[in-house]
Amino acid sequence: MKISSKVECGIISLVDICIYSNDDVVTVINISARQNISAKYLEQILPQLRQADIIRSVKGAKGGYTLTRPAEKITLRDVINALDSTVLGDVTFIGKEDSLIADALSECLWSKMTAYLQSFAENVTLRDIADRYNKLSGSVSEPMYYI
Numbered sequence: 354m355k356i357s358s359k360v361e362c363g364i365i366s367l368v369d370i371c372i373y374s375n376d377d378v379v380t381v382i383n384i385s386a387r388q389n390i391s392a393k394y395l396e397q398i399l400p401q402l403r404q405a406d407i408i409r410s411v412k413g414a415k416g417g418y419t420l421t422r423p424a425e426k427i428t429l430r431d432v433i434n435a436l437d438s439t440v441l442g443d444v445t446f447i448g449k450e451d452s453l454i455a456d457a458l459s460e461c462l463w464s465k466m467t468a469y470l471q472s473f474a475e476n477v478t479l480r481d482i483a484d485r486y487n488k489l490s491g492s493v494s495e496p497m498y499y500i
Contacts, residue, residue, distance in 0.1 A: 357437055357440075359397075359436050360433055360437050360440060362388075362390050362394060362395070362398055363398045363399075363401070363432060363435075363436045364429070364432055364482075365388050365390065366384050366398065366402075367402065367427070367432060368479060368482050368483055368486060369383075369387060369388055370384070370418055370419065370420060371420060371479045371480070371482075371483045372483050372486060372487070374419050374420065377419075378415065378419050379417045379419070380416070380417040380418075381395050381417070383417075399418060401435055401436055402435055402436070403418075404435075405431065405434075405435030406421050407420070407421060407431060407432060407435060408421060409421050420479070423480070424478060424479040424480040425478050425479075426478070427479045428474060428475050428476070428477065428478055429474040429475075429477045429478070430471060430474035432479075433474055441467065441470055441474060442467070
């Protein structure tokens with residue numbers, strides 16, 4: 354499965370907003386610096402997430418982005434569908450394949466895989482990813498030197 358950089362960077366930026374918002378806005382510049390993603394690229398992605406009502410923009414000198422609802426209510430399916438609806442979409446055959454074989458493949462494989470991926474993405478939230486990040490970042494420690 355291939356995920357576009359737009360979807361990956363969108364998820365990363367949302368997790369960053371989730372972690373660093375703390376009742377405040379998060380700026381594109383800060384996301385860019387922390388996550389090493391071009392600010393210009395983020396400025397192309399974040400409006401799509403705003404249109405999907407996942408984030409809200411705050412204008413002005415102290416402007417930035419916040420989540421529109423609690424992180425535990427935003428699923429990966431919401432995010433992926435906002436940025437690229439083909440990722441979790443149904444598989445269709447284009448060509449001159451034998452229709453019975455294509456139907457059998459669709460029924461036995463593709464439709465089941467699609468349903469599984471959609472269900473999986475529906476059950477993973479931004480909070481899950483943020484909590485995992487916090488757990489991983491808390492376990493990173495300075496190297497121990499023995500003399």
